[in-house]
Amino acid sequence: MSSPSANQPILSAAAALSGHLDTRTAATEVAHTLHDALGGKVDLVISFASFHHRAALQEGGELLRTTLNPDVNLAVTTEGVLGCGTELEGVAGWSALALQLPGVDLHPWRIELDQAMPDDLSEVSDLI
Numbered sequence: 186m187s188s189p190s191a192n193q194p195i196l197s198a199a200a201a202l203s204g205h206l207d208t209r210t211a212a213t214e215v216a217h218t219l220h221d222a223l224g225g226k227v228d229l230v231i232s233f234a235s236f237h238h239r240a241a242l243q244e245g246g247e248l249l250r251t252t253l254n255p256d257v258n259l260a261v262t263t264e265g266v267l268g269c270g271t272e273l274e275g276v277a278g279w280s281a282l283a284l285q286l287p288g289v290d291l292h293p294w295r296i297e298l299d300q301a302m303p304d305d306l307s308e309v310s311d312l313i
Contacts, residue, residue, distance in 0.1 A: 194287030194288050195287070196284065196285065196286060196287070197223055197284070197285040198282060198283065198284050198285070199218070199219050199222035199223050199282075199283050200219075200268050200269050200280065200281070200282050200283075201214070201215040201216075201218035201219050201222070201268065201269065201280065201281050201283075202215070202266070202268035202269045202271055202273070202278065202279070202280045203215050203278070203279045203280075204273055204276065204277060204278050205277065205279075206237060206277040208234075208237075208238040208240075208241035208242070208244060208245045208279070209241065209244065209245065209248060211234075211238065211245065211277065211278075211279040212232075212238075212244075212245030212246070212248040212249055212279060213248055213252075214279075215232070215249065215279050215280070215281045216248055216249045216251075216252035216253060216281075217252065219249075219252075219253060219281060219283040220252050220253060222283075223253075223283055223285055225285065226254065226285065227253040227254065227255040227256075227283045227284070227285060228255060228256050228257070228284055228285055228286040228289065228291060229255055229256065229257045229259075229283070229284045229286060229291060230249055230250075230253055230255040230257070230258045230259065230281055230282070230283045230284075231259045231260075231281065231282045231284075232245075232246065232249065232258075232259065232260040232261070232279065232280070232281040233260075233261060233262075233263050233266050233267070233268070233278075233279070233280050233281070234260060234261070234262050234263070234266070234278070234279045234280075235262065235263060235264070235265070235266050235273065235276070235277050235278045235279070236262050236263075236264065237276075237277040237278075238262065238277065238279060239262050242260055242262060245260070245279065246258055246260045249281065253283060255283070256291050257291045257293045259293075265278075266278030266279065266280045267280060268280030268281070268282075
């Protein structure tokens with residue numbers, strides 16, 4: 186297997202985890218850890234927040250967006266949070282994975298809660 190040449194872009198990734206109960210504090214800790222690790226433009230951030238952060242999830246996501254300026258910022262709530270070799274289950278947690286994806290075009294799409302998924306998945310391209 187050959188190694189990448191100096192001219193080929195290299196994928197970079199970083200992960201972060203906070204166990205803080207305050208959503209703003211947890212999101213800020215995660216955002217700063219990811220920023221310090223990657224130091225540049227982030228293409229994709231995927232966050233997993235415990236249900237403790239549900240009420241302020243959008244605000245926490247905006248803190249990550251402001252700090253990292255990702256092209257796509259995805260956040261979901263979960264029962265347990267995994268990250269950086271640690272599992273937080275039943276307690277407050279926010280973990281995130283940030284990716285720098287040179288040469289990759291991301292095309293996010295969204296389905297609202299009241300919008301049914303089509304029976305024919307070939308119709309999904311119409312949602313994009």
